[in-house]
Amino acid sequence: MTRRRGRGLAALTATALLIGLYAPGAGAQTPAPTAAEDEKITFVYGDDNDIDSMNPWVGVEAPAYLMYALNYDLLVNFSIEDLSPSPGLAESWEVSDDGLTWTFDIREGVTWHDGEPFTAHDVAFTFNRILEERQGCCIDYIRQAETVEATDDTTLVITTRRPTLQFLTAYVYILPEHIWSDISEEEAKTYENYPNPVGTGAFRVVEWEEGQFFRMEANPDYWAGAPEVDEVIYRIYQNEDALAQALLAGEVDFADTLGAGIYDSLEGQPDIGTNEANIPSFEEIGFNAGADDTYGDEADGHPALKDVTVRRAIAHAIDKETIVDRVVRGHGTVGTTIVPEVTPFYHYEPTEEELIPFDLEEANRLLDEAGYEDTDDDGVREMPGGGQPLHFRYFVRNEKQTTVTASEFITDWLEQIGISTEVRGLSDTRLTNLIYDGDFDMFHWGWFPDADPDFILSVMTCGQRPPDGIWSDSFYCNEEYDRLYEEQQTTLDLDERAEIVKEMQRIVYEDAPYIVLFYDRSLQAYREDRWTGFRQQPADGGDLLAAYGPFSFISIRPKTTEEGGTGQTGATSGTGIPTGVWLGLIGAVLAVAIVWMLLRRRGAEEERE
Amino acid sequence: MGTRRYLLGKVAQATLTVLFVLIFNFFLFRVIPGDPAQILARAKHLPKEAVVQLERDFGLHEPIPKQFALYVEDTVTGNLGISYKFRRPVAGVIAERIWPTVLLVGISTLAATAIGLLIGIYGAWRRGSKLDLGSLGTSLVFYAMPEFWLGILLLMGFAAGLGWFPTGGIVTPGAGYTGVAAATDVLNHLFLPAVTLTLALIGEYALIMRSSLLDVMGEDYLVTARAKGLREALVLRRHAVRNALLPTVTLVALNLGFVVSGAITVELVFSWPGLGLLTAEAADVPDFPLLQGLFLLFSVTVILANLVADLIYGYLDPRVRAA
Numbered sequence: 001m002t003r004r005r006g007r008g009l010a011a012l013t014a015t016a017l018l019i020g021l022y023a024p025g026a027g028a029q030t031p032a033p034t035a036a037e038d039e040k041i042t043f044v045y046g047d048d049n050d051i052d053s054m055n056p057w058v059g060v061e062a063p064a065y066l067m068y069a070l071n072y073d074l075l076v077n078f079s080i081e082d083l084s085p086s087p088g089l090a091e092s093w094e095v096s097d098d099g100l101t102w103t104f105d106i107r108e109g110v111t112w113h114d115g116e117p118f119t120a121h122d123v124a125f126t127f128n129r130i131l132e133e134r135q136g137c138c139i140d141y142i143r144q145a146e147t148v149e150a151t152d153d154t155t156l157v158i159t160t161r162r163p164t165l166q167f168l169t170a171y172v173y174i175l176p177e178h179i180w181s182d183i184s185e186e187e188a189k190t191y192e193n194y195p196n197p198v199g200t201g202a203f204r205v206v207e208w209e210e211g212q213f214f215r216m217e218a219n220p221d222y223w224a225g226a227p228e229v230d231e232v233i234y235r236i237y238q239n240e241d242a243l244a245q246a247l248l249a250g251e252v253d254f255a256d257t258l259g260a261g262i263y264d265s266l267e268g269q270p271d272i273g274t275n276e277a278n279i280p281s282f283e284e285i286g287f288n289a290g291a292d293d294t295y296g297d298e299a300d301g302h303p304a305l306k307d308v309t310v311r312r313a314i315a316h317a318i319d320k321e322t323i324v325d326r327v328v329r330g331h332g333t334v335g336t337t338i339v340p341e342v343t344p345f346y347h348y349e350p351t352e353e354e355l356i357p358f359d360l361e362e363a364n365r366l367l368d369e370a371g372y373e374d375t376d377d378d379g380v381r382e383m384p385g386g387g388q389p390l391h392f393r394y395f396v397r398n399e400k401q402t403t404v405t406a407s408e409f410i411t412d413w414l415e416q417i418g419i420s421t422e423v424r425g426l427s428d429t430r431l432t433n434l435i436y437d438g439d440f441d442m443f444h445w446g447w448f449p450d451a452d453p454d455f456i457l458s459v460m461t462c463g464q465r466p467p468d469g470i471w472s473d474s475f476y477c478n479e480e481y482d483r484l485y486e487e488q489q490t491t492l493d494l495d496e497r498a499e500i501v502k503e504m505q506r507i508v509y510e511d512a513p514y515i516v517l518f519y520d521r522s523l524q525a526y527r528e529d530r531w532t533g534f535r536q537q538p539a540d541g542g543d544l545l546a547a548y549g550p551f552s553f554i555s556i557r558p559k560t561t562e563e564g565g566t567g568q569t570g571a572t573s574g575t576g577i578p579t580g581v582w583l584g585l586i587g588a589v590l591a592v593a594i595v596w597m598l599l600r601r602r603g604a605e606e607e608r609e
Numbered sequence: 610m611g612t613r614r615y616l617l618g619k620v621a622q623a624t625l626t627v628l629f630v631l632i633f634n635f636f637l638f639r640v641i642p643g644d645p646a647q648i649l650a651r652a653k654h655l656p657k658e659a660v661v662q663l664e665r666d667f668g669l670h671e672p673i674p675k676q677f678a679l680y681v682e683d684t685v686t687g688n689l690g691i692s693y694k695f696r697r698p699v700a701g702v703i704a705e706r707i708w709p710t711v712l713l714v715g716i717s718t719l720a721a722t723a724i725g726l727l728i729g730i731y732g733a734w735r736r737g738s739k740l741d742l743g744s745l746g747t748s749l750v751f752y753a754m755p756e757f758w759l760g761i762l763l764l765m766g767f768a769a770g771l772g773w774f775p776t777g778g779i780v781t782p783g784a785g786y787t788g789v790a791a792a793t794d795v796l797n798h799l800f801l802p803a804v805t806l807t808l809a810l811i812g813e814y815a816l817i818m819r820s821s822l823l824d825v826m827g828e829d830y831l832v833t834a835r836a837k838g839l840r841e842a843l844v845l846r847r848h849a850v851r852n853a854l855l856p857t858v859t860l861v862a863l864n865l866g867f868v869v870s871g872a873i874t875v876e877l878v879f880s881w882p883g884l885g886l887l888t889a890e891a892a893d894v895p896d897f898p899l900l901q902g903l904f905l906l907f908s909v910t911v912i913l914a915n916l917v918a919d920l921i922y923g924y925l926d927p928r929v930r931a932a
Contacts, residue, residue, distance in 0.1 A: 042783065044782070050890055052696070053696055055696070190691065190696050190697060209780070210702075211705075211706065211886060211890075212782065213782040215783045231783065233782045233783050235777075235880075236778075237776075238876075238877050238880050238886055238889065238890075239777075239878050241761050241878075245764055245768060246769070246776035249769040249772060251775060251776050
């Protein structure tokens with residue numbers, strides 16, 4: 001799921017998605033439902049982004065992902081405990097000995113929201129459409145498939161060109177054949193999928209007011225059990241302060257992806273629970289490690305940054321602890337490798353010897369040894385043998401405050417090792433293009449990788465370098481790394497694959513085309529006095545609501561009075577001024593108008609006299 | 610004859626401006642660096658094949674002159690393109706968001722005009738009185754206050770604090786109200802943003818009215834009116850204010866042009882789903898076709914409002930027509 005977010009413009013989306021990813025739930029504003037049996041239990045979730053499309057082949061914004069996760073199902077789920085593959089619409093699966101044929105047992109008795117039975121044919125239809133039409137949303141998740149076929153209603157057989165595990169992490173929502181087969185490839189591009197987007201999910205969309213909210217009703221027949229709440233409302237608050245106020249007022253039950261300042265102010269407030277969710281996300285300093293390899297003279301990266309010694313010296317000069325404390329106010333952990341620690345099965349943590357600690361002396365020593373000396377005594381080192389000074393263009397994102405704040409610290413440290421920088425803030429769009437063209441020295445950006453490490457690992461492969469590739473932004477290229485990348489894709493033993501994946505992270509850490517500054521936290525706050533039953537994903541410090549799937553939304557429920565709850569799940573405020581007062585106001589305005597007209601008439605008569 | 614020429618001249622002027630805006634709008638969005646399809650592709654992580662398809666869909670593969678011709682043709686026929694973000698026709702996306710903005714800014718402008726004029730009239734007539742200084746001072750303080758901040762203060766006090774009003778949006782989600790209850794619900798949501806915007810606008814009207822009334826107060830015709838034995842109140846209402854209204858009417862007409870472009874900051878604070886909020890969302894993506902459509906709409910309404918102001922002015926003051 002994460003893979004969709006990348007960087008660049010993409011990173012815009014990234015933030016959005018990031019939100020979506022773990023899109024939790026909402027509060028109830030409306031006519032305050034109480035826990036009484038005949039009243040609707042509504043959970044209102046507040047966030048700051050508008051849904052862009054309910055069509056899973058089109059939408060990219062976070063709320064869209066939330067809607068897909070609740071309205072649809074995946075073939076194979078990401079488990080709530082640790083995001084490993086777990087049964088979804090497929091109850092179980094097996095792979096042939098040569099690793100080229102996958103057989104999925106499809107769940108029986110599942111129905112679409114409109115009552116039609118769901119079968120393996122729907123899965124085959126969805127996959128085949130995506131493969132045939134090369135749907136950008138999802139083709140990469142199932143690209144290795146050669147044939148996809150439903151041999152009967154409960155069996156799905158996929159053959160592949162080479163061994164792969166990708167179907168176990170395929171982030172592809174299964175669509176109903178009886179509806180989507182009538183939508184042509186051309187129509188699908190702008191198909192709104194509303195009203196009534198039919199899925200198999202735990203909830204179904206019943207109302208959508210663009211720019212304001214969407215409302216989903218529980219699916220009582222959901223195969224994994226009916227949700228405890230009756231409905232979920234996603235409300236858009238474009239302003240974070242307003243969202244925090246709405247939470248305090250009880251108009252929303254859950255506020256997501258808050259800024260550190262707002263989050264800190266909510267922490268410790270009565271009735272408010274908070275959570276720093278561990279999410280797959282990091283921010284890094286990236287270097288131009290060789291754009292001229294693909295662009296020739298057209299790219300103008302600084303030659304010193306092609307030298308791994310210089311990159312490592314810079315890594316020594318950055319105090320990540322300080323960055324975490326001062327830039328994200330402690331809401332994060334020191335970063336090392338490109339697969340975030342939220343997936344411990346794949347994350348690699350460098351050993352004592354491999355670690356590049358904050359050590360300005362060591363940084364200076366490395367640069368001295370490699371011949372980068374300050375020959376003209378201006379405080380800035382030059383290339384070995386004199387010549388071009390170590391003066392780097394350092395780009396930060398105007399749209400992301402952390403990158404701007406961090407640059408103030410980093411430039412200072414770099415100065416102390418004889419490197420001067422020119423910091424420039426750019427829009428994400430502009431920076432994306434500069435990077436794509438290779439016209440930069442270093443930049444600060446972030447990623448929100450998939451639960452599966454494949455995508456983020458692919459970013460560092462030679463083939464991803466522009467102009468032929470799209471995703472590489474460091475122009476890093478290492479044949480051994482590429483070989484391992486292929487190998488991890490075709491290794492079917494999970495433990496073996498994890499070893500390869502870790503080795504790849506070690507190589508990137510050592511070569512330092514990226515300096516991973518920190519792993520992010522997503523900051524969430526909710527009405528602790530009213531709600532319980534949240535299930536974090538992953539179980540250890542993860543998202544409270546909707547990281548990857550509907551699990552938490554199914555189990556959340558109002559606190560009973562025995563649990564210290566108020567027995568109330570709805571808004572306690574926002575009920576406004578009674579109708580009578582409004583009528584009174586209108587009456588008053590009318591009265592004033594009438595008096596005014598009477599006076600006028602009298603005045604006119606007087607003047608005539 | 611003079612009138613007709615005046616009218617035709619003004620209309621021609623407005624038409625020319627619209628044409629210029631049309632051309633400017635096209636090139637403005639082509640000067641922005643970066644290939645839109647490429648940006649979009651990276652955002653959505655699309656394979657190469659999809660990029661080519663995108664370029665087709667958005668007509669980006671055509672040479673610039675051809676693109677321009679298509680753009681003019683499309684714009685004139687009301688086809689503003691497909692929004693990158695919503696993947697729907699821009700015209701439809703915009704149409705859905707117009708009414709909330711017109712409601713919010715319209716009501717606020719009316720209220721601010723009425724209150725502002727009263728403050729201005731009273732202030733000029735009783736210049737220097739405590740009430741004059743007090744009301745003018747207060748309205749200027751609100752005028753100078755960032756709308757964003759004022760909005761948040763009101764929201765904290767009356768929505769989160771006292772709980773009288775909702776914290777955002779235009780209706781209560783999922784309530785399914787109808788009839789009077791639905792109208793009341795909208796009014797409840799409208800109240801705080803409208804008050805914020807009204808407070809922010811009052812100062813401007815109060816100042817203009819006050820100074821133009823002060824200008825006419827020394828005029829001979831007021832002496833004449835008094836000599837006829839009219840009461841002060843009548844002199845004020847029938848003679849002074851009527852003449853002093855000219856510049857104010859112009860200001861109101863001009864400001865109406867901005868009713869549609871709305872109040873981005875107020876809409877942001879109160880999550881009011883109007884065009885201001887839509888503009889902010891579009892700029893976030895960035896959704897060029899949508900932004901282009903919005904700019905065009907905003908420009909055209911301002912130009913139309915200017916035209917209306919010119920026409921009203923010509924009607925109210927014959928000297929303008931003769932000139």
